[in-house]
Amino acid sequence: MSLEYAKNDWYAVADIFCLRDGPRRTRLLETDITVTGPAEDATVTDDQGNRYPVQLKFDHVWTTLGDSPRPLFDIPEGDEEGRRRVPCGVVRVNCSPLRAVENFLDIAHFPFVHTDILGSEPHTEVSPYKVAIREESDEVWATQVKFFQPQAAKSAGDGIVTDYDYRVPAPTVAVLYKTCPPKPEAQDVIAIFVQPVSETVSDVWPWMALYDDASTFSEMAQFQHEIFVQDRSILENQRPVKLPLDPKMEIPTRADMTSVAYRRWLKKRGAFYGALRDGA
Template sequence: MERDMLYDSGWNREELDYKALENQWHVVARSEDVSAERPTAVRLLGEDLVLWRDGSGRIHAWKDYCGHRGARLSLGCVKKGEIECPYHGWRYDGQGDCTLVPAHPDRHAPASDRLIFKHYAEERYGYVWASLVRPERPLPELPQWDDDSFRKVYAGPYHYQANALRALENFIDASHFPFVHAHLNGLPDAPEPLKKYTVSQDERGLHSSEISVFQPFGDHRGIPVTARYTYSVFNPTTAYFKKKTGEVERFCTFFNATPVDEKACIIWLIVAINFGPELTLEQILARQNTVFEQDRHIVESQRPARLPLDPKAEMHVTSDRLGFEYRRWLRELGEARRAPGQLEQTIRAVSL
């Protein structure tokens, strides 16, 4: 049986956006939510996956499927470091080998290449990351993770009925602040023009120069600030900003959008701040919850649901530079995956 016949993902697998994502790392769960005793069901790029831990605690991400009779492994359990199918009790070890068929315990276990299908899984920053095929980019890095002067807070997950790429592009767009986040991140009756900024690309992804904006409720303390944002896109569904409100104070956000399918995503955040030690967890989360709920309403309204990678499909202006370069980068990643060694030249028909 061909693997692609197991599920109908509802996503055209030959489209550039899918191709750009299938060989990338994506957050799919919090590490603490995958126990040693119970498997966890998640969905990535239209595929149903099962997360589980073997006897050493190592995380695994497989198709949520037992090739014996097609049952969901996520409904089973983990015994003695092996995952057990809920239907007939077949067990599999961390290598994917079938170790036990209870109805025939003395029989040599069947070959497992048609029974289970393994994907790639790693853990970092308290998250489980998965990739459907061998990932071609490394796990992204949160620069402040090992800096004890920064307090780290998990926010979310936020469930959007929207495309993950639309959600990430919204995250790296500063020009929506006065309108979507009125009186928090900008003034709707006095929106300030954004000065021209630059975007560079290196082996870690895309990076903007500083973008300066006035914000009347600029951080978790509720005070006005002039913020200077620097954005990075480390992977197609992982982005980051560093927000300076002076030479010392900084507010950083590590953003991940799980592409559940083409029209749904889950947003996971790590917020890192080195100011306001008196701030409570509730205060920090209240601001994040407000901002991402405001974003959700807009991103869910965007049409088409999937991010257009054709540069002529939507209008662009100078302040869209980072989003424009993000789309170009995704297109290149997708083209490289669809036709290795035969990159189409990206059409640069729009002046920004």
């Protein structure tokens, strides 16, 4: 565990909706905090009265507990004209924040966990794709990922081969860019912002920025709830609970190149909060 490292990242701790009925009492990195609205001018304090920095980005309130925080990443596509931004609330999962991110980067589970929506047998094969740790941004990227999907998005009708790009801009954040059925020249953006409650408990904030004029907000949010809660019972049943960084502990295959790169990147950065270190 490396709490000091983790304290210098930013985390989503509220969205623009949840502060309307009063402050949110929550826990971040084992510290009890209170987030008080309005979202545009939120404050974050702990029980000793310490006040932490706040910024509003991607429809969420972000904070950091560290003294020298690394800058918060950007998702420039989120601001594009015509996109509808859908904060989906928060789901509690009893899992390591890093397991939640790794699962979000995985496509091979689609036919078995998101059956008839994001995948279906016999279309289980994962074709080769590209993975890189981009030096300039120090982010993990997987590109040219393709998968056959029966119903890729709320706006999709029949099955299509969906193209994905995946991006990890911070240890507890994953962003994907995927084929946008009504607007082929653009990509839908879907992300999860994981609030690490502790090393083994995660509050997950899914967020989307979509080109979709046909669906209601409720339909779009429910599509994401359906997908994410299908993952929840997987995430709560992985052992060990913490993500093992020792390559001998879990056996990857070619389809897991993104996960392998993510684990290496965590190790290189020293981002061990929620991880099981080598030989531990």
